[in-house]
Amino acid sequence: MHSVMDKPIIQISDLDFWYGESQALFGVNVAIGPHRTTALIGPSGCGKSTLLRCLNRMNELIEQTRMTGQITMNGHDINAPDVDVIELRKRVGMVFQKSNPFPKSIFENVAYGLRIQGLKGAELEGRVERSLRKSALWDEAKDRLQESALQLSGGQQQRLCIARTIAVEPEVVLMDEPCSALDPTATSKIEELIQDLKQFYTIVIVTHNMQQAARCSDYTAFFYLGKLIEFDETTKIFTNPGHKQTEDYITGRFG
Amino acid sequence: MNDVAQLPESGVRDLPDAASIYVNVPDPVQSTERPIRPLTRRKRRPLEWLVEKAIFLVSLSAILLIFLIFAFVGKEALPVILGKTDNARLRKPVAAEEIPNISETQLAEYLGLKPGELKNYDADTLKLLVELKGQELAQIVDEDSRVNTTSWRMMFQPHQWADYDKPQYIWQPVSEVPKYNLVPLVIGSLKATLMALLFSVPLGVGAAIYVSQLASPRWREIIKPVIELLSGIPSVVLGFFALIVMATVLQNVFGYQSRLNTFVAGIALGLAVIPIIFTIAEDALTSVPKSYSQAALSLGASPGQAAWQVVLPAALPGVFAACVLGFGRAIGETMIVLMASGNASIVSGSILDSCRTMTATIAAELAEVVFGGNHYRILFVIGALLFLVTFVSNVIGDIVVHRLKGRLEGRT
Numbered sequence: 124m125h126s127v128m129d130k131p132i133i134q135i136s137d138l139d140f141w142y143g144e145s146q147a148l149f150g151v152n153v154a155i156g157p158h159r160t161t162a163l164i165g166p167s168g169c170g171k172s173t174l175l176r177c178l179n180r181m182n183e184l185i186e187q188t189r190m191t192g193q194i195t196m197n198g199h200d201i202n203a204p205d206v207d208v209i210e211l212r213k214r215v216g217m218v219f220q221k222s223n224p225f226p227k228s229i230f231e232n233v234a235y236g237l238r239i240q241g242l243k244g245a246e247l248e249g250r251v252e253r254s255l256r257k258s259a260l261w262d263e264a265k266d267r268l269q270e271s272a273l274q275l276s277g278g279q280q281q282r283l284c285i286a287r288t289i290a291v292e293p294e295v296v297l298m299d300e301p302c303s304a305l306d307p308t309a310t311s312k313i314e315e316l317i318q319d320l321k322q323f324y325t326i327v328i329v330t331h332n333m334q335q336a337a338r339c340s341d342y343t344a345f346f347y348l349g350k351l352i353e354f355d356e357t358t359k360i361f362t363n364p365g366h367k368q369t370e371d372y373i374t375g376r377f378g
Numbered sequence: 379m380n381d382v383a384q385l386p387e388s389g390v391r392d393l394p395d396a397a398s399i400y401v402n403v404p405d406p407v408q409s410t411e412r413p414i415r416p417l418t419r420r421k422r423r424p425l426e427w428l429v430e431k432a433i434f435l436v437s438l439s440a441i442l443l444i445f446l447i448f449a450f451v452g453k454e455a456l457p458v459i460l461g462k463t464d465n466a467r468l469r470k471p472v473a474a475e476e477i478p479n480i481s482e483t484q485l486a487e488y489l490g491l492k493p494g495e496l497k498n499y500d501a502d503t504l505k506l507l508v509e510l511k512g513q514e515l516a517q518i519v520d521e522d523s524r525v526n527t528t529s530w531r532m533m534f535q536p537h538q539w540a541d542y543d544k545p546q547y548i549w550q551p552v553s554e555v556p557k558y559n560l561v562p563l564v565i566g567s568l569k570a571t572l573m574a575l576l577f578s579v580p581l582g583v584g585a586a587i588y589v590s591q592l593a594s595p596r597w598r599e600i601i602k603p604v605i606e607l608l609s610g611i612p613s614v615v616l617g618f619f620a621l622i623v624m625a626t627v628l629q630n631v632f633g634y635q636s637r638l639n640t641f642v643a644g645i646a647l648g649l650a651v652i653p654i655i656f657t658i659a660e661d662a663l664t665s666v667p668k669s670y671s672q673a674a675l676s677l678g679a680s681p682g683q684a685a686w687q688v689v690l691p692a693a694l695p696g697v698f699a700a701c702v703l704g705f706g707r708a709i710g711e712t713m714i715v716l717m718a719s720g721n722a723s724i725v726s727g728s729i730l731d732s733c734r735t736m737t738a739t740i741a742a743e744l745a746e747v748v749f750g751g752n753h754y755r756i757l758f759v760i761g762a763l764l765f766l767v768t769f770v771s772n773v774i775g776d777i778v779v780h781r782l783k784g785r786l787e788g789r790t
Contacts, residue, residue: 184675186595209678209679212677212678213677216676217676219676221669223667223670223672225670225673226787235677239677239687271785273787273788274788288676
């Protein structure tokens with residue numbers, strides 16, 4: 124495998140996951156390389172979003188879930204009893220499927236994560252501006268920072284959510300189908316953004332859109348019915364898949 | 379960037395030709411001849427019509443009933459509101475010769491009789507009664523008896539009574555000269571309501587935040603029904619409990635002087651208000667999209683921070699509406715304050731003093747007044763005032779809720 128995979132930032136080993144009695148993930152092993160974009164693809168219900176939410180322990184908010192196996196970040200087990208889940212979530216940010224800005228001003232949305240860390244004044248404003256610039260929203264939003272975030276268009280809202288997430292400077296950014304509710308123009312803007320953000324962050328993106336996975340990611344993991352079928356460099360998956368199921372899926376024969 | 383050249387050639391290799399799939403499907407419109415039915419013919423649905431009209435009638439009658447109640451209260455209070463009553467006149471002696479000049483109702487009122495009873499007396503007896511009353515009134519030399527205590531001025535402004543050293547607000551409706559100043563009652567109501575809200579808003583909203591955002595499902599299943607059960611306790615039982623148990627315990631703990639006071643009444647009232655505030659606030663908080671708290675948590679907020687800084691502001695219109703409803707319940711509640719407040723109609727800013735509310739006054743006195751008399755009418759003025767206060771508070775609450783919603787949705 125590629126050399127960066129020798130030192131993955133996140134290592135998922137033998138992960139099983141249950142919602143109540145039904146098992147959603149079966150023995151998943153994935154290594155996520157630093158400053159790379161990893162795409163998780165597969166038909167609906169294959170467990171890719173579940174896997175994503177395991178990485179910042181958001182699944183804990185759902186009742187009656189349990190998991191076995193291990194997820195390590197920089198070599199440290201994120202489910203160990205001494206891990207502060209709040210600290211983990213600061214390091215592993217998340218962008219949701221449906222844009223979910225707070226019903227506050229644009230500025231306050233980006234500032235929220237920083238405020239709870241106790242930032243104030245000029246430093247706070249600087250960080251907000253930097254995040255908005257990084258997420259390519261600054262030019263559109265700089266004159267209306269005090270307006271409600273709900274006034275923005277769908278695509279702008281999603282970029283605001285990305286700005287909000289990267290404002291706290293996480294190491295990893297999880298994206299759960301960030302473009303599924305957006306039109307093609309807004310989608311291509313977010314995809315460009317993902318390319319730009321790669322230099323600063325490690326990105327894991329769940330997508331239903333094959334072309335999006337092909338365009339944005341360095342690595343692709345294909346899931347089917349809770350099992351990892353294939354995980355490799357994106358170019359290899361899309362040009363020369365190793366499994367029949369992967370080929371069938373990416374050529375649109377099912378899913 | 380947007381091209382799909384990275385996709386392998388094989389990606390579209392085996393896709394069936396779209397046209398080949400659909401070519402054999404017959405067009406239903408062309409293949410069968412359908413009769414054209416007019417769109418204008420309506421099916422009769424008598425049962426549906428009947429049910430709809432019945433529901434309409436029921437809702438209409440509810441509106442009508444509320445209107446009738448208000449009209450009745452207003453009608454009884456109207457003479458006082460329009461300033462047509464004058465109880466000072468009753469204390470001016472009437473000469474026996476004037477009897478034919480005054481109306482029967484006025485005469486009956488002067489003699490303290492019901493209008494119907496007048497027929498029981500012949501002219502001589504009436505003359506005698508009028509003379510006796512005149513003698514009785516002539517003995518009163520008090521300045522106070524010259525005052526029309528049912529006027530607006532006397533109801534809302536302090537008056538210098540003969541035996542007092544400064545102008546006072548006094549509610550003494552059954553004294554020699556009845557004093558109908560409403561200020562002590564208004565203050566009593568506001569004081570008890572404010573105390574109740576001070577106690578119940580933090581507890582009710584706090585419990586709602588805890589149950590909707592922080593509690594484990596098990597605790598939620600325990601706390602929610604128990605608090606809602608509180609609303610099922612009859613207010614007379616709460617008042618009884620406050621009167622017998624709480625009053626003693628609180629006095630022992632805080633060591634204040636009067637056993638029954640605004641503080642005790644306010645807390646007992648608060649117990650009645652908590653379930654209302656809790657139920658509505660909890661609904662409002664639960665209906666905030668989960669995505670808000672998830673977003674906050676994913677940014678590294680603690681569950682408490684997410685609830686307090688993100689979910690509560692988003693639910694603020696509903697939480698505020700809960701408080702307005704709580705206010706309405708508290709100011710309208712009667713039995714608890716009647717039993718636990720001590721009912722002294724004094725003007726005092728201290729919550730450790732007793733108070734007499736508007737509602738308790740109506741409840742305690744209405745059964746013992748002369749029907750159609752001044753006291754009776756003034757109790758109806760109090761009723762109309764309560765109606766007005768509740769109405770105004772609901773309107774203001776509605777405007778504020780609307781504003782808050784607008785701000786949340788980004789309308790300016």
